[in-house]
Amino acid sequence: MKYILGVDLGTTAIKAAVFDETGKECGSKTVEYTLLTPQPGWAELEVQTYVDTFITASHAAMERAGVTADQIDSVGMSAQGETTICLDENNEPLRPAIVWMDIRAKEEAEYIEEVFGQEEIQKHTGQPGMDAIWPAGKLLWLKKNEPEVFSKTAKFVQLNGYFSYLLTGTMACEDSILCTTMYWDINTRKYWPEMMDFLQITEEQLPLIMKQGESVGQITEKGAKMFGLSTDTVVNIGALDQACGALGVGNVRPGTFSDSTGSNLSTVAIVDKLILDPSMQMPCFASAIPGKYMLHAFSSGGMVLKWFRDVFCELEKKIEAESDEAAFDQINREVQKVAPGCDGLIMIPHLQGSGPPDTDNNQRGVYFGITLAHKKAHFARAIMESIAMVLRRMIEAMEPLGVEVKQISGLGGGSKSDVWCQLKADATGVPFNIMSTTESSACLGAAILAGVASGIWASPEEAADMVVKADATYVPNADVKEVYDKLFEKTMKLQNGLKVFYEDSSFRE
Structure with missing residues (x-):
């Protein structure tokens, strides 16, 4: 029997759930954390808090499922978008993560929209203009208000990219999360050169672009030691939490x-x-x-x-x-x-x-x-x-x-x-x-993507049709x-x- 660990990197908690190859949930655990709000409109979290919570939730889920680390075939990730981490040349965090809901970059977002225009932004990103929560605005805010952090940042990355690095050594991201960075082009599936030039960042500072549900690679010895997982386990880049949640309810x-x-x-x-x-x-x-x-x-x-x-x-x-x-x-x-x-x-x-x-x-x-x-x-x-x-x-x-x-x-x-x-x-x-599947839908969505990549299911649609059923219906x-x-x-x-x-x-x- 193959088992998949689906991990949902949420706003105020991380949930991990173990699924078997029929899509049945075998055990899960949710571990909460409290966001830091040093000023009105700000939302941050120490990066290590995410790591510690990921480890705690994952091990508790495996324990509840009665599954050991060497029985986990793959790990799939469902991740919040926009939350931005600044890493130095050694890939160590330079400051707390700026959480997606942080709106400190209102002025910067308005300025970017003024420079590029709504239509141009929408044409390249699919987003109808700028928003203070998008990473492009956050990066411009850092450049203006924390120039030392900005200049020392070797990598700007979202949560799934950071965990893919810690687990496999490869820093990657995928389409559904890259959509709202505002420096990725939804048409070409490449980084948007004009926006990168405006922000004064380079492609070397950004994660490798992968498709949703693509396997990043096997867990390294360093990653296995840090997370208590097996080097035989494959890590899947997954998708945006809301995309995974939608998949997880069919x-x-x-x-x-x-x-x-x-x-x-x-x-x-x-x-x-x-x-x-x-x-x-x-x-x-x-x-x-x-x-x-x-x-x-x-x-x-x-x-x-x-x-x-x-x-x-x-x-x-x-x-x-x-x-x-x-x-x-x-x-x-x-x-x-x-x-x-x-x-x-x-x-x-x-x-x-x-x-x-x-x-x-x-x-x-x-x-x-x-x-x-x-x-x-x-x-x-x-x-x-x-x-x-x-x-x-x-x-x-x-x-x-x-x-x-x-x-x-x-x-x-x-x-x-x-x-x-x-x-x-x-x-x-x-x-x-x-x-x-409502209770663990995002974890299941991530697990389905990982299961498709490892050959358990032929497609996400097939897996959803097999696993997801309606439990109750509320009629207007x-x-x-x-x-x-x-x-x-x-x-x-x-x-x-x-x-x-x-x-x-x-x-x-």
Whole structure:
């Protein structure tokens, strides 16, 4: 029996899961970490924290699966995009990693867009203009604000590239993550010379370009010693976490649509060709499957509810510590008691800016319509409804591009909440499916790519068809359609009306 270790390098945790050659999960482990936020809008993490967490999660997963390191045929990686690591000439980190959600480079992103123009950027990258989270802006910020670090950096690399180096000695990356570096061309699959010249970086400072799901090589003796793995094990470069998650819930063909509500809300619609949105709203990425693409939107998600729990739910956390009932389960129970529409309470959930289709790094969270009648449960439900409105907006923005959403496959922590899943079905008017592989979808997607490369499955599509099944379906409730139609209209009016305040710097001080 062959076993594959799928590792998901997430925003606030690393999850590792062991799968056998039938795609069955044999054991898994999630290990969390806390991001560093030294200034508003910043998000960092010590690079060694990623390494230590990878090792802890991987060994715990193998132990739970009853599998030893020499039984692992291959390791597949699902990695967050954009998180950037600066390495010196000895490939040692020069500073903490700048995490993808860090928006310190707003001015730099605006300057890059001013120089190149939205259309030129979209033509080369598939992205409708610049965003502060893209690595190109981060590099320009480093050049201006940390010139010593910039000048000493021998390699600029994302997480999967760093781990491929530590494990195999080869520093590599692949299409789905390179899409948003903004110095890689989605048409040629090569680095974009004009952007590199502008940033004053060279190809020698960047990782080797590979295709999604390509094998990097066997683990070196040094890598085996560091990670406690075998030199017979092959490392697969994998793909972007959201691409792997989509693959892991069977989103492999046009007509399928996946919603991942984890730290952020991310949606994926698979398309057969590169689509450049003329409205400059929706970005297009390489998917986890070479030759296929995905319209991929992302914004604030579960981190908003986590913020609410951490700041306002001390009682629920105390009960969780003293019993088996999680704070989120308590919140869900109270949310069910509140009527759809929250008695007029509306929330805008963009605590750290908003992503596509309404990209705006200056947006912030807002509660609107608060009255004396509103209780804590109303505020929690308003968060869930606000995320559902963002989901609906993402679907709306894809429709002019020929995407027809007939069903939604849910994954991520948000998919564990029955009330939230039903709410999303009601708010969008689309059936919402929870797949059998939801719990470890990103790990499974990475494992499928590694399994295809090692000959276990013929293709990602074949593997997904064999392994992924629907466990539950939430059908839209027609009785609340009017409530959510009105809420969506009000939410969009409120969000657009607040732009005058977002654009006024005095409101951001």
